Amino acid sequence: MHLVITWIFVIGIVIIGILFRFIAKFNSGTNHYNFIGFSGGEDAFETDDDDNDDEER
Amino acid sequence: MTTMTKNVDCCSQSDTHDQLKEKCRFLANYAAELLGCGATCIRIEKNVRRMAQTFGVNVEMTLLPSHVIVVVWDADYTHSYNCQAKPVGEAINFQRNIELSKLSWRVVEERLSCSRAVELYGKVLSLPRLNKWLVLLLTSLANASFCRLFGGDFYAVGVVFCATLLGFLVKQIMLEDKIDLRITTVASAFVASVVGASGHLFGISDTPELALGTSVLFLIPGIPYINAGSDLFAGHYLCSFSRFMQAVLLTICLSLGLCGGMFLMQMKFF
Numbered sequence: 001m002h003l004v005i006t007w008i009f010v011i012g013i014v015i016i017g018i019l020f021r022f023i024a025k026f027n028s029g030t031n032h033y034n035f036i037g038f039s040g041g042e043d044a045f046e047t048d049d050d051d052n053d054d055e056e057r
Numbered sequence: 058m059t060t061m062t063k064n065v066d067c068c069s070q071s072d073t074h075d076q077l078k079e080k081c082r083f084l085a086n087y088a089a090e091l092l093g094c095g096a097t098c099i100r101i102e103k104n105v106r107r108m109a110q111t112f113g114v115n116v117e118m119t120l121l122p123s124h125v126i127v128v129v130w131d132a133d134y135t136h137s138y139n140c141q142a143k144p145v146g147e148a149i150n151f152q153r154n155i156e157l158s159k160l161s162w163r164v165v166e167e168r169l170s171c172s173r174a175v176e177l178y179g180k181v182l183s184l185p186r187l188n189k190w191l192v193l194l195l196t197s198l199a200n201a202s203f204c205r206l207f208g209g210d211f212y213a214v215g216v217v218f219c220a221t222l223l224g225f226l227v228k229q230i231m232l233e234d235k236i237d238l239r240i241t242t243v244a245s246a247f248v249a250s251v252v253g254a255s256g257h258l259f260g261i262s263d264t265p266e267l268a269l270g271t272s273v274l275f276l277i278p279g280i281p282y283i284n285a286g287s288d289l290f291a292g293h294y295l296c297s298f299s300r301f302m303q304a305v306l307l308t309i310c311l312s313l314g315l316c317g318g319m320f321l322m323q324m325k326f327f
Contacts, residue, residue, distance in 0.1 A: 003323060007258055010251050010321070014223060021230055 093144025122299030212262035220272035224249030246314025
């Protein structure tokens, strides 16, 4: 009986691992920003360099 | 007048150099790609020499297990260019092998220029591989057929089909993740042998030992063994030994995985 349990355990782990991998691969194919609720694209990384403070001085 | 003659000589030498360079780089990359696809050394030599003859150059090649060194001479043996190339991928690809061989014949038959050959070579490289799900299904069917061929009953054939399906799927996934081929072989053989042991475990087949034995056949490195033999007969001893050692290592890994599965399922080895 314990051999059957071992067999089911091993096959189960393999199948679950494969399923997890497929799910992870499917998720990595989507837009990362949308997935985590982040709406920005380039705007999100806007820095202060565009202000050109040196010229105003 | 003397200066003009010198300038003309320099230009023609530069042209010769550029042409030799283009041909040498193409032939080196072509040879490296064939080596990576699993072609034998004799095939690589013949294909490259065939094309070099059409291009009007003389070629000398050194085929090493992981590199190719090509030296191209012009027809008069006055100028030469040498180039080294390394195979990019190591996965055996029969389709690419065939297409590259066809390309070499096409160069000869249609008297193609080197630039046109480079263009067609790029198209061959961009051809997609066979659909991986189709390969998975066909490999499982082929391995199951082996079981039937060796006298297994239909339950054993079903067990082998499932074992190969899962084992090959594990192999595909691990190779996609760039895991070392040897570790992949151990894991894949382990999974296949555990599934293959279900004939013994559940008593669902009259030939469970055949199911277990044939469940790992898909991992046997047949091509490296055959190529090693071919290279040995052709006199390429370095490549032959390298391929043979690679095949032996993979066979050892397969055995480890199989023994691990049999040990876990408490099956007797002898």
